[in-house]
Amino acid sequence: MQARIIPIFEHKPVGGCGATGGAGKSSCGSAAGKGDLPPEVWEKVKNHPCYSEQAHHHFARMHVAVAPACNIQCHYCNRKYDCSNESRPGVVSEKLTPELAAKKVLAVAAEIPQLTVVGIAGPGDALANPEKTFKTFQLIQSSAPDIRLCLSTNGLALPDYVQTIQDFNVDHVTITINMTDPEVGERIYPWIFYKHKRWTGRDAAKILAERQMEGLEMLTAKGILVKVNSVMIPGVNDDHLVAVNQAVKSRGAFLHNIMPLISEPEHGTHYGLTGQRGPSAQELKALQDKCEGDMNLMRHCRQCRADAVGLLGEDRSQEFTTDKVAAMEVNYDADARKAYQAFVEKEREDQQAAMQAELAGLAEEAGHANVLVAVATKGSGRINEHFGHAGEFQVFELTAAGAKFVGHRRVDHYCQGGYGEEETLETVISAINDCAAVFVAKIGLCPKKDLEQAGIEAVEEYAHQYIEQSLVAWFKGYLARLRSGEAVAVERGQGSLRQGAFVA
Ligand code: CLF
Ligand code: SF4
Numbered sequence: 001m002q003a004r005i006i007p008i009f010e011h012k013p014v015g016g017c018g019a020t021g022g023a024g025k026s027s028c029g030s031a032a033g034k035g036d037l038p039p040e041v042w043e044k045v046k047n048h049p050c051y052s053e054q055a056h057h058h059f060a061r062m063h064v065a066v067a068p069a070c071n072i073q074c075h076y077c078n079r080k081y082d083c084s085n086e087s088r089p090g091v092v093s094e095k096l097t098p099e100l101a102a103k104k105v106l107a108v109a110a111e112i113p114q115l116t117v118v119g120i121a122g123p124g125d126a127l128a129n130p131e132k133t134f135k136t137f138q139l140i141q142s143s144a145p146d147i148r149l150c151l152s153t154n155g156l157a158l159p160d161y162v163q164t165i166q167d168f169n170v171d172h173v174t175i176t177i178n179m180t181d182p183e184v185g186e187r188i189y190p191w192i193f194y195k196h197k198r199w200t201g202r203d204a205a206k207i208l209a210e211r212q213m214e215g216l217e218m219l220t221a222k223g224i225l226v227k228v229n230s231v232m233i234p235g236v237n238d239d240h241l242v243a244v245n246q247a248v249k250s251r252g253a254f255l256h257n258i259m260p261l262i263s264e265p266e267h268g269t270h271y272g273l274t275g276q277r278g279p280s281a282q283e284l285k286a287l288q289d290k291c292e293g294d295m296n297l298m299r300h301c302r303q304c305r306a307d308a309v310g311l312l313g314e315d316r317s318q319e320f321t322t323d324k325v326a327a328m329e330v331n332y333d334a335d336a337r338k339a340y341q342a343f344v345e346k347e348r349e350d351q352q353a354a355m356q357a358e359l360a361g362l363a364e365e366a367g368h369a370n371v372l373v374a375v376a377t378k379g380s381g382r383i384n385e386h387f388g389h390a391g392e393f394q395v396f397e398l399t400a401a402g403a404k405f406v407g408h409r410r411v412d413h414y415c416q417g418g419y420g421e422e423e424t425l426e427t428v429i430s431a432i433n434d435c436a437a438v439f440v441a442k443i444g445l446c447p448k449k450d451l452e453q454a455g456i457e458a459v460e461e462y463a464h465q466y467i468e469q470s471l472v473a474w475f476k477g478y479l480a481r482l483r484s485g486e487a488v489a490v491e492r493g494q495g496s497l498r499q500g501a502f503v504a
Contacts, residue, residue, distance in 0.1 A: 041254075044171055044225055047116040047341065048148060049312050051172060051225060051255060053300050053405050057381040057467075058344045061117040061150070062108050062309040062320075064101035065094060066132045070124035071156050072192040072208065075270040076231060076261055094307060094322055095123070098132055102139035106332045107325045108309055109144055112316070113340035114379075117172070119150035122306035127157040130164070137168045146334060148172065152229070156192055156208055158215030166222050173219055174257075175212055176229045180247045182206040184240050188233065190270070213251060220252030227255040227298065232279050232287060233271070234261070245291040256291060257298035260284050285407065299407050311379050313392050313408065351381050354469040359402050362472060365479050366400035373398060373474075374409070374432040374456075375467055376440045383462050383470060387443035388415025393432055396471055403471040414447060429454045436478070439470065 037045065049056040070077075096104065109115045118140055120126040126133045137149050151165065152174040165173060179185040185205025192204040199207055219226050228248045230241050237244075245256055261278035263271040270276075279287070288297055302312045310316035374393035376385035392410045396403045409431040412424045425447055432438060437457040441464060448458040462470035481487040 041225070044148075045254075047344075048150070048172060049117065050150075050257075050298065050301070051227065053298075054348065054381075055116075056300050056312045057377070057379055058114060058348070059116045060112055060114040060309070060311045061119055061304075062105065062115060063119045063121045063304070063306050064096055064104060064136060065123050065307045066096050066098055066101050066136045067120055067122055067126045067129035068095055068124050069128045070154070071128040071194070072125070072154050072204075073190050074154075075188055075190065075276075076233070076263060076272075078268045078272075080268065096307075096322070098135040098139055100322060100325070101136045102143060103330070104320055104322075104325045105140050105147065106143055106330045107328045108320055109147065109337065110330050110332045111319075112310065113337050114311065114344075115147070116341070117148045117150050119152060119172075121152040121174075125154050125157070126151045127153045127161050130157070130161060134164060134168055137170060141169060144332060144334075146337060150174070152176070153215075154208070155212035155215050156194060157211075159211055159218055162215060162218040162222065162224075165219070166224065170224070172225050172227070174227045174229055175216055176231070177209075177212050177216075177244055177248060178230050178233070178237050179205065179240060180209050180213070180244055181240060182209060184237050185209055187236050213247070216248060216251045216253060225254045226252070227257055228253045229257045229259060229301075231261050232258050232284060234277055234279050234283065236276070238279065238283070238287060241287060242290055245295060249295045253295075255296040255298050257301050258284065258288055258291065259301055259303055262303070281407070281409070300405060302408070314378070347381070351466045351468065354466055355402065355472065358469045358472040362402065362476060363400045365476060366398075369399065369475075369479060371398045371475065371478070372396070372406070372435045373471060374435040374438040375471070376438070377467060381467055382464055383439045383467055384441050384464050386415070387438070387440040387447055387458065389413060390440070393428075393435075393438065394467075395432070395435065396467070398471055398475040403468040403475075425450055429456065432456065437474065439467075439474070 045051040045055065047055050047059045049059045049061050105118050120133050120136060133151065137151075140147060140149065149168065149170040150172040151170050153176070155175040155177065158173075158175065178188050182202045182205035185208060186202045189205055189208060191198050191200045192208050193199075194204075194207055194211075216226055216228070226248075228244075230237075230244055232238055232241060241258060248256060260281075261271065261276070263269060263276050263278050265272045265275075288299060291297060300312060304312065305315070305317065307317050308315060309320055372395055374395055375383055376387055376390040377383055377394060378385045390411065391413060392408045394405060395407045395409060397406045398404075411428045411431050414424045414428055429451065433454060433456070435456055437459050438451060439459045439462060441460070443451075443458045443460060451458045459474060462474065478487060
């Protein structure tokens with residue numbers, strides 16, 4: 001009998017606040033469910049995949065790349081590529097006119113009934129291109145009024161457009177705020193262009209910070225939901241982001257999304273070329289944990305492209321290139337979309353009820369237990385992806401409060417053309433080696449054995465079932481096996497129960 005324990009990083013147990021699936025009654029977390037939020041806020045977030053963690057399992061967003069210009073320079077951006085405030089650097093979007101963008105939206109909405117939100121997130125700054133941005137919103141609203149409008153900005157021009165934003169019924173705005181202190185800001189922004197003049201250094205950062213805070217206050221005063229994105233830059237603003245979190249929280253921001261800096265040298269950004277590193281997954285999570293309290297925290301961001309299409313974590317943009325859209329016969333059926341959304345609403349209610357039922361008795365059994373598990377899913381809140389086909393694993397934390405989504409790990413597909421890639425398997429294992437189990441719809445014997453050798457149980461028994469309910473059911477069995485000695489676990493810091501390794 002041998003049990004191998006895989007080294008894992010220290011991880012603070014999180015209480016019931018924001019527990020997924022409404023396991024704990026709380027007003028916090030993008031995991032907040034129907035009963036956790038005021039009804040008018042729930043109406044706004046229930047089908048927005050970025051503002052609600054639950055929604056991101058069911059609903060899709062798309063971006064239309066109509067905004068090429070920018071009015072500031074960030075050290076993590078190379079203008080050859082898209083705005084990295086709200087999209088991954090290193091990819092270039094097909095630029096669209098407002099008319100083409102509106103046609104593309106109808107084409108996508110006709111094909112993907114899950115589409116509920118259209119965002120303008122670059123490739124430059126939405127508000128540095130106000131004519132194109134608002135013209136696009138106007139065209140979308142007149143042809144597809146059931147689609148929510150979302151806008152992302154660096155905030156410099158924001159105070160000038162808050163009224164317009166409201167007039168165009170844009171009810172979700174993201175501001176990227178990386179600092180409130182100009183001393184920190186001058187290390188992130190070399191210049192801004194404001195009032196017909198280029199500003200540099202601390203003056204530039206001071207103006208930007210003031211305009212961002214002013215815009216945030218104006219939006220929240222109008223009841224517009226604001227998400228704040230912050231790029232975590234180790235050694236530059238990592239410690240400072242706790243103060244940023246406080247500042248935006250006190251001004252009414254709904255959600256804070258702390259994203260890791262991406263700074264590959266091949267993207268040619270200032271940070272990439274000067275060796276500025278991004279944070280590790282552990283550093284990012286530690287900062288997110290520190291900021292999580294009574295502030296909504298987004299942990300399911302996929303740093304998508306300025307022309308992203310689909311559920312978060314999938315990219316269907318290549319199915320809707322300009323050429324393909326031009327050749328498409330668009331059949332936008334508002335009733336079919338409504339019916340789909342009603343179906344999802346029902347599924348979500350069923351999932352919540354199933355989860356609540358499964359929670360019975362867990363608190364006494366779990367005590368301070370705290371275990372991470374990985375899930376292969378292609379959406380709908382179910383365990384419905386094969387191990388070999390997964391391009392990412394969603395990671396959930398299991399505690400006495402239930403199952404809480406805490407992040408995702410991108411991986412290469414293990415299955416390549418019908419065969420398993422040994423090298424890829426190693427990287428998959430290292431991506432999820434802090435997890436006690438991986439839940440899949442199906443897995444082959446070989447990878448299953450290798451995972452078990454690495455102390456990760458491959459679980460197929462809940463294939464196609466609801467994620468949270470299945471995880472809690474498995475967790476109860478796992479705790480029983482720990483008690484009987486069939487499984488072992490490591491006890492670390494503050495009495496939290498860590499990774500278990502199974503005895504074959
Ligand atoms: Fe797009 Fe942003 Fe609207 Fe979402 S993305 S404009 S709020 S519809 Fe979402 Fe993408 Fe993360 Fe942005 S996953 S990068 S947070
Ligand atoms: Fe680049 Fe966006 Fe920063 Fe402008 S706001 S410099 S487009 S990352």
